[in-house]
Amino acid sequence: xxxxxxxxxxxxxxxxxxxxxxxxxxxxxxxxxxxxxxxxxxxxxxxxxxxxxxxxxxxxxxxxxxxxxxxxxxxxxxxxxxxxxxxxxxxxxxxxxxxxxxxxxxxxxx
Numbered sequence: 020x021x022x023x024x025x026x027x028x029x030x031x032x033x034x035x036x037x038x039x040x041x042x043x044x045x046x047x048x049x050x051x052x053x054x055x056x057x058x059x060x061x062x063x064x065x066x067x068x069x070x071x072x073x074x075x076x077x078x079x080x081x082x083x084x085x086x087x088x089x090x091x092x093x094x095x096x097x098x099x100x101x102x103x104x105x106x107x108x109x110x111x112x113x114x115x116x117x118x119x120x121x122x123x124x125x126x127x128x129x
Contacts, residue, residue: 021065023094030057031091034084038091041084047077055080062087 023031031038034054041047050058055074062083063070072079 020090021067023061023065023090027061027064028091028094028098031061031087034058035091038084038088041081042088045081047081047084050080055083058083058087065090 034050037047037050052074059070059072059074070083072083074080
């Protein structure tokens with residue numbers, strides 16, 4: 020299965036409450052047909068084929084929201100993990116309390 024992209028995540032973020040309630044409480048608030056259609060397009064891209072459903076069927080919309088919740092949460096956790104101050108770069112000079120630079124160990128200096 021593919022992963023969400025930033026644009027899709029930002030769209031789904033507007034409906035996070037619905038995705039969450041669908042997954043946790045088996046209930047989803049109403050959404051416009053345009054929103055449901057966009058969600059269906061997103062899920063179809065994720066699974067790599069057309070997701071067949073009746074966009075006017077309440078239980079079909081509930082199922083779609085449940086299916087989108089996991090990739091939504093995975094993307095959300097990945098960006099929250101990246102914004103927690105972690106960096107993929109090697110160790111760098113870090114400021115110390117006196118405002119100077121404190122040299123950190125460089126594993127390539129041996």
